[in-house]
Amino acid sequence: MGADPKxxxxxxxxxxxxxxxxxxxxxxxxxxxxxxxxxEIPKLSPAYWDPxxxxxxxxxxxxxxxxxxxxxxxxxxxQGDPKEKGVFxxxxxxxxxxxxxCFNCHxxxxxxxxxxxxxxxxxxxxxxxxxxKCHGTHYRDWLSGAHGRRTGHWDAAKxxxxxxxxxxxxxxHWPVFKAMTAAPAPHVNPRTRKSxxxxxxxxxxx
Amino acid sequence: MSEEQKSDSPGGxxxxxxxLAAAATAAVAATAAALAPLKDIADLPSLEEFLRxxxxxxxxxxxxxxxxxxxxxxxSKYGVTPNVTxxxxxxxxxxxxxxxxxxxxxCRKCVFACVDENNQSRNPxxxxxxxxxxxxxxxxxxxxxxxxxxxxxxxxSYYMPVQCHQCRxxxxxxxxxxxxxxxxxxxxVVIDYNWCIGCRYCMAACPYGARRFNFEEAQLTAEDVxxxxxxxxxxxxxxxxxxxxxxCLHRTRAGKYPACVEVCPTGSRKFGNLLDPxxxxxxxxxxxxxxxLKEEVGTLPRFYYYFDI
Numbered sequence: 015m016g017a018d019p020k021x022x023x024x025x026x027x028x029x030x031x032x033x034x035x036x037x038x039x040x041x042x043x044x045x046x047x048x049x050x051x052x053x054e055i056p057k058l059s060p061a062y063w064d065p066x067x068x069x070x071x072x073x074x075x076x077x078x079x080x081x082x083x084x085x086x087x088x089x090x091x092x093q094g095d096p097k098e099k100g101v102f103x104x105x106x107x108x109x110x111x112x113x114x115x116c117f118n119c120h121x122x123x124x125x126x127x128x129x130x131x132x133x134x135x136x137x138x139x140x141x142x143x144x145x146x147k148c149h150g151t152h153y154r155d156w157l158s159g160a161h162g163r164r165t166g167h168w169d170a171a172k173x174x175x176x177x178x179x180x181x182x183x184x185x186x187h188w189p190v191f192k193a194m195t196a197a198p199a200p201h202v203n204p205r206t207r208k209s210x211x212x213x214x215x216x217x218x219x220x
Numbered sequence: 221m222s223e224e225q226k227s228d229s230p231g232g233x234x235x236x237x238x239x240l241a242a243a244a245t246a247a248v249a250a251t252a253a254a255l256a257p258l259k260d261i262a263d264l265p266s267l268e269e270f271l272r273x274x275x276x277x278x279x280x281x282x283x284x285x286x287x288x289x290x291x292x293x294x295x296s297k298y299g300v301t302p303n304v305t306x307x308x309x310x311x312x313x314x315x316x317x318x319x320x321x322x323x324x325x326x327c328r329k330c331v332f333a334c335v336d337e338n339n340q341s342r343n344p345x346x347x348x349x350x351x352x353x354x355x356x357x358x359x360x361x362x363x364x365x366x367x368x369x370x371x372x373x374x375x376x377s378y379y380m381p382v383q384c385h386q387c388r389x390x391x392x393x394x395x396x397x398x399x400x401x402x403x404x405x406x407x408x409v410v411i412d413y414n415w416c417i418g419c420r421y422c423m424a425a426c427p428y429g430a431r432r433f434n435f436e437e438a439q440l441t442a443e444d445v446x447x448x449x450x451x452x453x454x455x456x457x458x459x460x461x462x463x464x465x466x467x468c469l470h471r472t473r474a475g476k477y478p479a480c481v482e483v484c485p486t487g488s489r490k491f492g493n494l495l496d497p498x499x500x501x502x503x504x505x506x507x508x509x510x511x512x513l514k515e516e517v518g519t520l521p522r523f524y525y526y527f528d529i
Binding site: 018019020021022023024027030031032034035037038039040041042052053054055057058060062063064065067068155158159160161162163164165166167168169171172173175178183191193194195196197198199200201202203 | 232233234235236238239243246247249250252253254256310325326328329331333335343344345347350366367368369370371372373472474476477479481482483484485486487490493500503504507508528
């Protein structure tokens with residue numbers, strides 16, 4: 015073209031300066047708007063990280079607060095059909111595999127204690143020895159730390175771990191764990207939620 | 221010539237100089253408007269913070285000053301007086317972790333014990349542990365479900381929690397361009413949150429998806445804050461840095477178990493000293509069927525999965 019290179023057409027100048035001014039207005043007045051607001055995430059319940067064991071371990075053997083000896087008295091073995099003697103232990107549900115008999119574990123003569131193979135008593139304080147009668151490999155692993163819960167210190171110099179006894183987790187009458195309610199699922203960012211399953215399934219990339 | 225020009229531009233001309241002046245002014249106005257939000261940045265680093273040295277070059281006096289400064293920042297931000305420590309690694313200790321996949325029921329208590337212990341942001345939510353739900357008989361991490369809810373364990377499913385594996389050959393450490401992440405002598409991969417530039421190369425490098433990025437500053441209330449803090453572990457992280465599991469360094473270097481081990485209701489989580497042949501972790505590695513996630517990528521993790529049922 016033959017145009018003077020030192021001159022700019024007015025319409026072109028106005029268009030480019032106007033574009034900058036428009037941009038300035040867009041930014042200054044925040045015309046694009048803010049990012050979408052964050053989702054509300056419900057406040058976390060301390061129950062989600064409650065370190066309590068699955069069960070409570072009692073200090074001594076009682077029934078409704080009464081010691082065993084108040085009914086099962088003395089050293090004589092119980093006789094007869096227990097169902098004829100009233101309703102006491104019917105609430106106990108036994109789902110312990112083939113181990114369906116009270117006196118496989120409970121001591122016939124000293125009901126506050128448990129029973130070893132030869133009928134000699136095992137105290138509640140050493141209840142792991144009762145479970146070890148059948149579950150020897152688990153007892154071995156429990157001693158080494160491979161099975162069961164340990165809390166406190168990993169470092170023996172600082173006091174060492176505190177072992178958790180079998181019945182603090184397993185109900186001896188029904189040793190398989192009952193279902194638990196899971197703590198909430200991780201919150202998925204709304205921007206990744208569109209591709210619903212893809213965003214949710216990639217562990218940790220949202 | 222002027223005839224020709226007129227016909228080209230009916231609206232007339234302006235000089236190039238005048239145009240450049242007007243365009244530059246308008247461009248400066250646009251830039252200023254675009255950058256205006258920067259004036260709201262409140263947590264610019266102080267001069268000494270800006271000029272500080274790398275963690276490994278700090279003298280004890282430097283460290284003390286930094287810990288005191290962090291304590292002050294936490295106090296002014298959250299209103300909690302923290303106990304900020306920087307425990308040294310213990311001699312003759314290399315931490316290892318084992319997780320019994322046969323026992324894990326997927327209750328996610330570990331996830332939230334970790335969140336509570338480590339001052340993780342509540343919203344946006346940051347969690348170091350992801351629990352993968354998979355069908356029994358397969359280990360297909362890609363198709364695992366992380367958003368299951370309700371009663372667990374689900375029928376025919378098993379659960380595999382994944383967190384930082386504290387690799388011996390950590391790809392994240394190799395990827396970091398500024399040495400903001402490194403392997404400590406006790407085997408824990410740590411991050412200096414004040415040295416991290418937020419490039420997230422480490423996140424791309426990690427084959428376990430274990431690293432998390434603070435897109436925003438951690439949202440914590442005073443009651444959420446755990447005042448027992450470690451410099452390399454759970455002190456509140458600034459915006460724009462990467463964080464991840466550090467085996468609760470402030471606890472484990474004091475001889476305690478990590479928070480996730482403490483809380484696990486099934487005792488699936490095992491932690492200890494790999495160099496002690498009698499520790500539970502050593503026993504497990506010697507006697508159980510141990511499995512390493514993504515063994516083929518050659519990261520040599522200090523995090524093991526095992527089965528015994």
